[in-house]
Structure formats: C-alpha cells, structure tokens
Amino acid sequence: MAWIPRIRNVTWQENTDLKKSLVTYVEQNLKLCEILDFIESEYPDYAWSHRTLQRRMAYFSVKYVDSNLDLEHIETAVKQEMSGPGKLLGYRAMHKKIREIHHLNAPRNIVYDMMEYIDPEGLKGSDYTMSLDGHDKICGYQKIRVDKGTETGTLCTMQAYLKHLHTNEERAAVDSVIYGPSTENKIERWWRELHHRMETFFKDRLRKLLENGDYDPTNVIHRNILAFVYVPIMQKELDIFRENVWNTHRGRKQKDKCLPAGVPEHIYHFPEKYGGKPCGITLTEEQLADVCDLSGVMEVKDFIDTEFYLNCENYIRIADIKPDEADIAYLYLKSKFDTI
DSSP, X not given: OOXXXXXXXXXXXXXXXXXXHHHHHHHTTOOHHXXXXXXXXXOXXXXXXXXHHHHHHHHTTOOSOOXXXXXXXXXHHHHHHHTTGGGGSOHHHHHHHXXXXXXXXXXXHHHHHHHHHHOTTTOOOTTSOOOOOOOOOOOOTTOEEEOSOGGGHHHHHHHHHXXXXXXXXXXXXXXXXXXXXXXXXXXXXXXXXXXXXXXXXHHHHHHHHHHTTSOOTTOHHHHHHHHHHHXXXXXXXXXXXXXXXXXXXXXXXXXXXXXXXXXXXXXXXXXXXXXXXOXXXXXXXXXXXXXXXXXXXXXXXXXXXXXXXXXXXXXXXXXXXXXXXXXXXXXXXXXXXXXX
C-alpha cells in the first residue's frame, strides 16, 4: 500500500479567531480535554490532539494563570465588582468574573486576598456556614417542568405545538409538559443562587428609594424613570451572571444522584461525554415564525414608551451607568422631570 504524506495546515498561526477562542476557554477555566472538544468542533480544518492543543496555546502565549499581573489592575477590577452586585459573590465566583469579564488570569488566592483587603468583614472564612443541599429531581428528555402559574400558559402551548410538529403524535405533545409544585423544580435552586448573588443588591437600593420617599409606585413618571434606569442595567447583570458565573461554573459529583459533574456549557454541547445524548429538536425558521404568530409572543410591548425613552436619553446615556450609580441616575432624572 502506498504511503500518502500528511499535508500540514499551518494557517492556524495567523488565525486570530482561533487565538480568541483559546483565550476565552482558558478564561472560563475549562480543562484541556473540554477545550479540545470545543476547538475540534469549531476548527475542524486543523489537526488536533491534546499535545497539539498545548503547543498552539504556547505559541499564542495563552496561559491559565498569569503571575506577573499588576496588583493594581487586580485591585481595580475587584473594587469595581464589589461596588456592584459582585459584593454578594464568594471568592470563587469573583475569581471567575475577574478572569472572564476583566480578562485577568490572576491566581485565585490573589483574588481572595484582594477581597479580604478591600472588605475584611464581607469575606468569611471556612466553616463560617455549613450548607446542606436539597434533593434534586430528574426531568425526562425533551420536556419542560413548570408550576401552574399564569405566566406559563403560553410557554406550555408553544412547547406542545412544536413537539407535535416534530413527532406528529398528540400524546407526545401532551406528555412534553409536566406540571408540579414550584418547590420541586430544579430551576428553583438557580433562582435562590440568583437572589443571593445578585437580586439582593438591587432590592436593597430600590427599597431605600421607596422608604426615602423618592419613589412613588403610583406615579407613572416615577415608574417609567425607574424602568429606564434599572431594566437595562439589571438585564446586563443577568446576562453576565448567566454566561460568566453559572454556565461556566464546575458542578461537582453528587453522591447517589444520576447527574453529570462538570461545566454546564460543556455538558450541554457534548452530552455524549457524560453518558447522555443530544435531545434538541431541529426546527425550521418557518416553524418558529408560525408558532410566534400563533402565540403572539413577538407582539409584547417594550418596557417603556419610545418617546419617554428618548427624552431620558437626552439627559443620560444609560449604557454608561454602572450598577452602583443607578439610584443616583434615577434621582437625577427625577429632578429633571419634576421641573418640566
């Protein structure tokens, strides 16, 4: 049999997208084997192996930990996070945000020390609190589990409709929705994390506005100003929490539970690595447009009137407002509208 020489593709050296991908996955602190799964999927034109990945990371100077970072840069990043919802995070979650949001691959112990230096009372040590996990329920494939709240009706109808399109079986569509008490929903645990790590920050500030008489919930202008200021800021923080805190955190193995241990983002994209299989349903754009028309979900009005939004933008560019400045921005806008 004739020997066919292997053709080497060296264009990876000039591929800036490849370098960005490697930097992103390292900032997320994924294991090399997990990075390899993503990279092989995204850049199939290049040959890949564990050793090849390491060599190319070295070529691009992509490192998990940079011990030569300026401490002032780390301090600035930690202070910025702790001035907002980040003050509610533990040092592990803070370490993730410093890596992924501020692009500083600092050692975790440095982030811990910096948090203790900035707020010694806010960072408790080991054994300060002993936490107990609840019992996680297991949900079947291609199903949604909800309580019988008023907000779930449209969602359940869309789920059943799309499942019926896929299987053409009425029973399968009906079984794709499971009703039960909210206390048995696995997402309830996520809401708890969100409350303690982000929501409390905003609730405290909103409560102060109310208690100080600066916000009247019956006043339409007050409600609109509050929406203009807080909705975009909270949405941005929610996206950060979802992408940089939760979806890239590493879940540990739980005893006697048939749940995969690993990073949610990796588990979702590569379920076969964890003994699972892809259960998504492929839908066409026409089918999605059809269900949107039938449900009316795209007709939901924006959270604020366009004219009022533009009036507010004349005074404040909301994209520049940080979470800890939101109450100040609200009071400033309120003073402007009070004089009109």
